[in-house]
Amino acid sequence: MMAPRNSILSGRLRSAVIIGGQGIRARKLRTFLSMISLFMGVLAVVTVQAGAEIAQRAMLSDVELQQGKDGTRVMYVPDTGASIIEDAMRGRTDAVASLGMNAIIGEPGVRPVNEGGMSFENAGRGPRGGDMWCDERGCYPMEQKGPEKPAGQAIEVRMQALTGDVRSFRPFRPVTGQWLDFGSAPSLAPRIVLNREAAKGFRMYQVPAEMSVQGATAHMTPQIVGVIDDGGYEPTAYIRIDELRSWLPSGTAQAADPYRGGGGLQLMMSPGTDDLEQTLKAKLAGTGLKAEQLQSNVINSRARMLEELAIMRWIFLGMAALVLLIGVAGILNVGLATVGERVEEFALRRAVGTSRMLLAGIVLSETLLTGLLTAGAAIGVGVVGLKVGSQIIGGKYPSLQGIEFPWQAGVAGVIAGLVAGILGGLIPAVRAARIPIATVMRA
Amino acid sequence: MTIPMSAAPIAAPPIQTPLIRLSGITKTLKGQDEPRTILDGVNLTVHSGQSIAILGRSGSGKSTLLSLIGLFDRADGGQYLLGERDITKLPERKAAALRSAEFGFVFQRFFLLKHLSAAQNVAMALVNGQGWLPRRKRKTQVMEALDQVGIAHLAKHKPPRLSGGEQQRVAIARALVRQPRVLLADEPTGALDTETGNLVVDVLLKATHRGCGLVLVTHDHDHAAKMGSVLSLHDGRLG
Structure with a gap:
């Protein structure tokens, strides 16, 4: 009676796996040597894939926070057009303008601990040379105005005054507290949200709640309402522009010290807001601004970064594949030698009814199991290595703290092991299948 | 002289289809030298239990x-019937299934x-790969086969720990475990002493009592004498 086809297939598969397993157990040392030759190749694939995934996550997770989502249109407007922009932005959710400047929070009349708004890790390090200020055209020495201020308990932050909720363009991650409430009435004590670096400054230094902005009519008393992660490394505070305007009337931002980051607005617009852009350009042209001062561009940082990462990944995977090929040659070598030694066994198996196809399957299952075992070992080493590595150097590189082994690297390792098993086992499998029973059993 | 007649008529033996029928089988080996005819029109019939x-x-x-009968190889000419089925030119996949069944x-040399x-x-x-038996059923059949050849107690022993006779009995158990219809033995006593050889031949003969056909290739005339028929191969012909 004929067995059902799926039962035959299942029988063949199980037979191949059982006999393959017996073969591996009978030749442990050989299997181990094959695994060693293959291990470096699979580990290389796992490492490249894990590294690429981790790098991609680290880079892409912050790129939108810092630069905005892909597809967002960005336009830079000189400060002279600020009032037009602010009026146009009022009540809109599809476009947000931000006015950038530096602010000093803390004791008045002192030199901030991180003068220039640098990160607190670097604050106070290195010689204090002549101060520089930079814009998109380059960096310039700052003019010294009067005697140098004494050091004191104050920190300098980059201030971003917003016309609306910028998170639809830059999806900041909340850390503690709340985000700015643009629906409520403006407060005379401006509410600010700090980024993580700025919050670090407040933790490190005892800073009085007094904030000065160049050009403001008086010092302000800010209320810190929350902390967010904006992916940036410089201390930054976000503020509602209308709350700032109570202290810094429109048109005075230009007077705000350009050395302190004053100097224009950044306008972020959703895709499909061409009408708004055209209207704004027309109005701004009316104030005397030239067309070349009002260029806009579309953000595609994420797509560009993905493309660059993909190229790098393929280059490194290509190198890993070369190492893997050396391992394949090792398996092939051991496999051919083993088939040569097992001629009688294979002939006997054929004599008792094993088909050529199954015989090839047995040899392939052995090399595939070897590849899988190697993949398991390489993935294990990768997981442990990543854990140890993140503990050792995680302190230096915060992005490496607490990272998990990416599953994609595990999948790549398993695929590499299987591919190596197939490539290394194919020729020995064909040889095993061609062993003539009659010649061997008569010998 | 009178020939005594039996009172009752003798019943004709039942017509039984032979297990194996080889007719005019030829085989020529083509080596580096001139082709050499090994089998030249061999005819052989094997019945159940014979x-x-x-x-x-x-x-x-x-x-x-024996290789041709066991489907290790193909004849160059002639006809090979297994029961009623012509298997002279069987494809390898089907030949493997028949070898198994x-x-x-x-x-x-035992080949353990x-x-x-x-x-x-x-x-x-x-x-x-020819069907699948669950582990428990497999174990039962294996133990039955080992029991048939009298070495069930050595089931867990590995070949290096077994004597030549025990190893050959393991090989016979392997041959019997699927309850084949034909047992093919190629000089199974060649590597054994006389006493052990006799034992092995007895074990093989026991299988014929259950209806299995046995073809024994041997140099030993004493062992051959124990078989139902003795044929001699000479100049490629069986007589």
């Missing part, structure tokens, strides 16, 4: 004949795998 010994000088083609093989126990060596004939 035991046949094939004698002949070394190189006379006994093993070649219909034939049991015993070789002079050293890294497997006696039971695992016997089970090899069951784990060959």
